[in-house]
Amino acid sequence: MAGIYLHIPFCKKACHYCDFHFSTSPAYKDQMVKALRSELILRKPYLGNELIETIYFGGGTPSVLSVDDLSMLIHTITENYEVSASAEITLEANPDDLIPQKVKEFRQTPVNRFSIGIQSFFEEDLKWMNRAHNASEGLSSIKRVQDAGFENITADLIYGYPLLSDEKWMFNIRELIDLQIPHISSYSMTVEPATALASFIQKGKQKAMDEGQSARQFEILMDELQGADFEHYEISNFAKPGSRSKHNSNYWEGVNYMGIGPSAHSFNGDSRQWNVADNMKYIQSMEQNKVPFEIEHLTTENRINEYIMTALRTSKGIDLSFVSQRYHSDYSLQIRNSLEPFLDKEWAILTNQTVTLSKQGKLFADHIASELFVELL
Ligand SMILES: C[S@@+](CC[C@H](N)C(=O)[O-])C[C@H]1O[C@@H](n2cnc3c(N)ncnc32)[C@H](O)[C@@H]1O
Ligand code: SF4
Numbered sequence: 001m002a003g004i005y006l007h008i009p010f011c012k013k014a015c016h017y018c019d020f021h022f023s024t025s026p027a028y029k030d031q032m033v034k035a036l037r038s039e040l041i042l043r044k045p046y047l048g049n050e051l052i053e054t055i056y057f058g059g060g061t062p063s064v065l066s067v068d069d070l071s072m073l074i075h076t077i078t079e080n081y082e083v084s085a086s087a088e089i090t091l092e093a094n095p096d097d098l099i100p101q102k103v104k105e106f107r108q109t110p111v112n113r114f115s116i117g118i119q120s121f122f123e124e125d126l127k128w129m130n131r132a133h134n135a136s137e138g139l140s141s142i143k144r145v146q147d148a149g150f151e152n153i154t155a156d157l158i159y160g161y162p163l164l165s166d167e168k169w170m171f172n173i174r175e176l177i178d179l180q181i182p183h184i185s186s187y188s189m190t191v192e193p194a195t196a197l198a199s200f201i202q203k204g205k206q207k208a209m210d211e212g213q214s215a216r217q218f219e220i221l222m223d224e225l226q227g228a229d230f231e232h233y234e235i236s237n238f239a240k241p242g243s244r245s246k247h248n249s250n251y252w253e254g255v256n257y258m259g260i261g262p263s264a265h266s267f268n269g270d271s272r273q274w275n276v277a278d279n280m281k282y283i284q285s286m287e288q289n290k291v292p293f294e295i296e297h298l299t300t301e302n303r304i305n306e307y308i309m310t311a312l313r314t315s316k317g318i319d320l321s322f323v324s325q326r327y328h329s330d331y332s333l334q335i336r337n338s339l340e341p342f343l344d345k346e347w348a349i350l351t352n353q354t355v356t357l358s359k360q361g362k363l364f365a366d367h368i369a370s371e372l373f374v375e376l377l
Helices: 029-042 067-080 100-106 123-129 135-147 166-178 196-202 211-227 246-252 279-287 300-313 320-326 329-344 365-372
Strands: 002-008 052-059 083-093 113-119 153-159 183-188 231-234 237-239 256-260 265-267 271-275 293-297 348-351 354-357
Touching (some): 029 256, 100 135, 113 123, 123 135, 135 153, 153 211, 166 211, 231 246, 256 271, 300 354, 320 329
Antiparallel strands (some): 271 293
């Protein structure tokens, strides 16, 4: 079982907060699609003969691809890899791309899951973020995708930024609940270096993010979605029963995946590798049939600590007996010892051999995980 991720590095506008890899110039789109196709063919041996259970078009903005290019890429995968008949195939889409004709055409492709970047239903928020879509496009894009017959839909919302009052935040969440969206991913606004947002804050043109507001709005998110029967299955992800993201769940479970395209990461159990985050360098290298990547081989310590970081963020939690069996009981003992202060504060819960986070602990997930990291024996 494995997954394939394709990074589509183009966006119509640069959102002020975003440091993902993308270009706002579509000039080399055709060459990029060709290069992605070449990488898919060239890297066939990477996943051995593993069955592909999930395909994920992420970005950037995959919905800027023409339906022909998208179909060609999917066809290249099915021609060269063994793809499960029930594979989850997700396309990240921005609302302004989901115009009636294109949604109709997407229905003719094997794409069966949409991830729509809503972020907020308020006009002033979208302008502040420098999004390419407006509030009414956000709403109509969801309805259009639903009307076309897509049921497996997730929407992204951001919280914790100065314009977002608790009332507005509650409205955004309830709007998605009312629309009967079965999956929601929601992130606290982070100020990444080298973004327009960071520069505005540094120049005093913009208020810094308020940690208290972010924590409060995360709690509102948990309460509202729990009340609407969503499972909080990962810190930033909520799903109605049966609607969890297979692709992301596989990442968190350590399933192998291959990332195609500039900046894309891959993992095969022994190593992580990542492609160059530069469109021109990527295209030129692929024209020579060479994948431009760097690689890191994982030590036992790396593997356990990655497991701690991802597993603690999920509702499954850290399985100490798994750590003992797979690695060494001294590692689970190290984790158990570091856990003590968090059990005392009731931020972590230990049930049999499984460590999960309490509601309060979820506010500090990454900090707690880093405190549980093990050192090499
Ligand atoms: C990188 S985008 C790709 C999908 C699509 N282009 C979109 O904008 O929704 C994936 C998610 O990351 C979120 N994101 C990117 N930078 C962020 C930041 N600094 N803080 C919080 N969320 C962020 C986006 O808003 C979006 O929901
Ligand atoms: S948030 Fe999405 S649309 Fe905005 S710049 Fe980042 S990748 Fe592009």
